[in-house]
Amino acid sequence: MLERIHSPEDLKKMDPGQLESLAGEIRSEILQTVSRNGGHLASNLGVVELTIALLRVFSPPEDKILFDVGHQCYVYKLLTGRYDRFSTLREWQGISGFPQPQESEYDPFTAGHASTSISAAVGLCRSRDLLHQDYHVISVVGDGALTGGMCYEALNDAGSSKEPMIVIVNDNGMSISGNTGALSKYLTYMRVSKGWINIKKGISSVLEHIPLVGQPMLKAFTGAKDHIRNIFVHDKYFSALGFRYFGPIDGHNEAALEKTLTRVRTLREPVVIHIITQKGHGYQPAENQPDVYHGIPPFYVESGAVRRLSSKKSFGHEAARHLLDKSETDQRIAVVCAAMTDGTGFADWKQRCPDRIFDVGIAEEHAVTMAAGMAKGGLRPVAAIYDTFLQRAYDQMLVDVCQQKLPVLFLMDRAGFSGPDGATHHGLFGLSYLLPMPDMRVYCPACAGQLTEAIDYALRQDGPAAIRYPRSEPHWTEADEALLRDAERWNVLREGSDCALLSVGTIAEEAVQAHGLLAGEGISCRVYSCCRIKPLDTETLEPLLKEGIPVFTLEEHQKTGGFGTYLTLYCQQHHFPAPVHLFAVEDRFVPHGDRRELLSLCGLDAAAVAASIRRLMNGKTENHT
DSSP: OGGGOSSHHHHTTOOHHHHHHHHHHHHHHHHHHHHHHOBOOHHHHTTHHHHHHHHHHSOTTTSEEEESSSTTOHHHHHTTTOGGGGGGTTSTTSOOSSOOTTTOTTOOSOOOSTTOHHHHHHHHHHHHHHTTOOOOEEEEEETTGGGSHHHHHHHHHHHHHTOOEEEEEEEOSBSSSBOOSHHHHHHHHHTTHHHHHHHHHHHHHHHHTSTTTHHHHHHHHHHHHHHHHHHHOOOOHHHHTTOEEEEEEETTOHHHHHHHHHHHTTOOSEEEEEEEOOTTTTOHHHHHOTTTTTSBOSBOTTTOOBSSOOSSOOHHHHHHHHHHHHHTTOTTEEEEESSOTTTTTOHHHHHHOGGGEEEOOSOHHHHHHHHHHHHHTTOEEEEEOOHHHHGGGHHIIIIIIITTTOOOEEEEOSBBOOOTTOTTTOBOSHHHHHTTSTTOEEEOOSSHHHHHHHHHHHHHSSSOEEEEOOSSOOOOOHHHHHHOOOSSSOEEEEOOSSEEEEEEGGGHHHHHHHHHHHHTTTOOEEEEEEOEEESOOHHHHHHHHHHTOOEEEEEEEESTTSHHHHHHHHHHHTTOOOOSEEEEEOSSOOOOOOHHHHHHHTTOSHHHHHHHHHHHHTTOSOOOO
């Protein structure tokens, strides 16, 4: 059936039996594609019926449907003309795993970070009204995203302004791992609705089978059930914010969803529809372990086993292990996470010392200022948050941590290219916002040894520090790991006398390969691994600059505000020659793709770096600094 659906209008021609078959076909297509490409599985399996109902009741692209975070948009993509390209999901030059307006007119707003959809929806509503247009705006937000402060701000604004809009709370009890916070507990309380849903189904089933009087009684019950529901379910939260509340509703009952949506689309007020879904619905392994199958690499459908198991632990796991060992002798160490406890490698902390790890949900701003308060009280807090998500807490880092010189250690996972998750998830701006912060120490380790050394050194300081590292694992030889012996000093990985290449973090592997390529062409290039970025290792840097050989920098980061520009400023201030060329990401957003493909796209792979250094050394191009 998917082959015959070219737009949502084709859905509206289907009968209930066809819709049920279609739901099964959609789940099968998502399962097969994600098992090959990896991606967000459990969240998409849970919204199949909801998406079908939305597209049958509303008419995008005129009506605007916004998926919060965006990782649950696979069904929507399949049903809005992208079935023929769905096999390319998250692949290089394929369709994105998140909403992308440049990909389709059906995607009204770019997503990728949580808790933004209600704010964007309010903005669309105000634009619609001021321009005297007429369309519906629907925000689909998971209860996990409702832990983010933006949602509260947007709900408060929308409820008081009475802008007509629909917020669908997809309540599956999960964000990525289990939900935290008072609102999650409130929704659990409202899930007494499970009892209401079962009572409603039971009464309807009984009445349908009573001869003669059954149908009239069923009709009367249907007309009064909203009043009966209030005996079982009484919303206090959303109603107090100015929203009309509907629910809870079985999120896997397409007919019930469609009926409710049809009713609320006529209302001229803010509405919340609370639906209950099962994350991973329809695939037993994902139902049993929805957190594991939230975002998963390629796997075998039959068993659910991941296809390629890594033999090494990630940087995040190594950091968590090292801190766990240190916490046995230092009772001040505590960890703060923002809904990514497992993703940052700290899952073992929940079992081994649950009283010293705090998951605040998708609330990075709160996490950072809370960590500042913990430090003020005498603890040594460690905030483990992805590089790209920590952007959301810039002001809290600057004012609440750095201005008070508080000893908060930031562990920033997913630095550099994040791969198939794309532009919203690449950690390419971390140095840009860290380096200008007074008193912030910054590290970019190239290996696990440098990582643990940086952690040890940071914990001995009386001020803030940040350690950025990627999800990928370095593949050093034992000899190279021996050279990467110091997190505080810049290490020479390869000797050379014609020029020097200063690399940051794990991209030092590309620098070493470029050294080999250049050596084959008669160019002797010295390669440095620069772990401590701020303060600069001037004891190593100044003797190098005094040699007068051409210097190049290489980093997996945006050029503006990165290591290269930071070093250039130092050279200018101290009257040294500036670097000849800065190898970094130009002024652009980088699409999704494999890290190797993205390095090549941005000219940061060994072959491109070596070719550029050769041209510059031969004087065939101008100085690009």
